[in-house]
Amino acid sequence: MIEARGLSKRYGDLVALHDVSFSVQPGEVVGFLGPNGAGKTTTMRILTGFLPPTDGVAAIDGHDIFSDPLAARRAIGYLPESPPLYPEMSVEGYLAYVAKLKDVPRSARSKAVDSALDRCGLGDVRRRVIGALSKGYRQRVGLAQAIVHDPPVMILDEPTVGLDPIQIREIRSLIGSLAGEGSARTVILSTHILPEVEAICRRVIIMNRGRKVVDAPLDELRQTGSLEEVFARATTREIVTEEVAS
């Protein structure tokens, strides 16, 4: 479903991403872990076509992000780190607009909006102006925006950041239900909250300093210790070996 091969991103001398490759099968839910600045957001931005990589290739649902960018983008539902909302629009007006942008055919549009509102628990606020909503609700609108065209791939960048514990639980269960058993939806989700990964994902990719350092199913990692230990080992080992090398 998602193929990334040798992705690199350099900003001048700064290497944000170095030779990252992975592939995600349909229906898989993958957690992107890593400290801040590890390259999670950069990777996601490359996959969504927002940023071009300096090197490497990627394909979404069989569509190369360079040679067939529109088809690749059509297959993605993307929630950036800060949800891309227009504060002056109503919730349903906004979702209808996004549905238009994402090429949902006119006849299916109002149904698509209704179903997104329904799945994200936004029925009560559909006519409210987005700017007047609480942060938790805005995050839900952000999620609704990512699923309104029913994409086979969802890319969520820190979907629970800045929310209170109750909202975090709600959003998590929402993501859980969107990616639940039976749906063939592929999800990549980034976070630096470890329990979040344990709650939602079945596979973990740990990034550190622009490199992929761990890529394994969660069950496998659990056998070698708690996720926290694995994470600590993966993100510090890299630094130690680098320092030894230099």
Added chain:
Amino acid sequence: MRHVFAIASRELQSLFVSPVAYSVMTLFAVLAGFFFLSGVLQFQEYVIRLQAFQMTEQLGELNLNDHVIAPFLHVMSVVMLFLIPGITMGLFAAEKSNGTQELLLTSPITIWELVLGKFLAAAAFVALLVALLAVFPALLFLFGDPEIGKTLAGLGALLLVGLVYAAIGAFASSVTQSQLIAFFLAFVLLLVLWMLGFLADLGAADGAMASDTVGNLLRWLSTAEHFESMVMGLVETKDLVYFAVLTMGFLVLTKTTVESVRWR
């Protein structure tokens, strides 16, 4: 094309739920009323004075088109100089500060669709302003007999100038995420473009201009020059080409700047 209309209509909706559109329209209407009234009063006084001195020859040369409508449209084109940047400042800058740019650039739309959608919204607003303005010359048709062709040419000139302003405003908005900077950048660009003709005249008077070619080039680039001749009822291909080239040119620049996010 569907995307273009979707983007344009969203943009217009945003304009009309914020106070921006209304303040710009109000200010425009008030200033238009003021300048129109003072123009008409001046004209009337002039007529009375000429009659008092029995200067029939001058009286015969006097007409509503050249002495009321043309100066009025001229002033309003200067008013648009600082009102249109107010409309265009948010076109791209607001998307950047909202974070919605990430939505647009990861949607299955092309950059051209985005730029044309934004421009279409601004153009529709400019057309609305010109329509608003057309009410004033229309009043003259009730009480006098100005030439219809000349009047329409003048309004058309104003519309074309407005479209150039909108394209320049869109470009200014695409280079920054601050609406304030977008406003002032657009204003400065428009002002410079407007004044190039004066600059050329100054240079010519001073003898400082190296050659006539430079002066002619400056004059050709200046919006005022082309506007002036069209308001006088002279619709020439070279002026139409000028407006088209400038509008397209700035739209291409805008497209390039929006796209440049992807190069960084």
